[in-house]
């Protein structure tokens with residue numbers, strides 16, 4: 001058995017070496033866009049047996065903004081405009097996988113969330129077939145909940161790992177929009193949530209600091225506040241953050257429970 005394991009290990013090493021050679025040849029022949037296997041400075045290769053695949057730490061939910069699923073599929077699978085997602089969920093609840101979960105799909109663009117400056121590298125992207133004006137059908141939300149549960153189980157994701165595109169790119173995105181049922185998701189453990197009565201923030205509570213503690217990028221505070229409102233209080237219309245929004249930010253930030 002040990003001999004077999006060694007032979008298996010050797011064959012895996014040979015396969016890895018073949019892959020590296022193939023990539024190097026491909027890189028030599030064309031502009032190389034493959035993710036580097038390692039540094040190009042001189043090193044000695046001594047492989048360890050102790051590793052597994054990197055795991056996504058976020059799930060980003062989008063709407064396609066397309067009129068039909070066929071339009072969205074065309075956009076998400078053709079070379080131009082160079083966008084994709086790991087999954088597309090059609091209005092009837094059927095799920096199409098477009099990108100291997102181990103690969104970096106191009107769905108978040110320039111985005112930030114918490115310490116993540118490369119959301120595409122850190123996340124699974126899910127597109128919902130929706131034009132941005134129509135309520136999400138229950139069959140589509142049921143399929144989303146099933147997919148999220150599967151991702152949560154396999155990657156051991158906390159509730160806070162589930163966010164919207166507008167949350168991670170508030171200065172340029174609004175999806176999945178005001179009609180997306182965040183409360184329903186939160187009831188199943190996907191996405192942070194707070195229900196009243198909210199803890200009362202102190203008089204000197206810093207609204208922007210609270211948003212940053214949740215994960216938001218606040219370099220453009222007005223758009224960040226708009227994205228927060230879209231997610232947590234889409235019925236608010238006040239020109240300034242309302243008392244409820246301040247209390248919500250305080251609750252969601254975790255600062256309320258800090259010593």
Ligand SMILES: [Zn+2]
Pocket residue numbers: 061062063107165173175
């Ligand atoms: Zn999006």
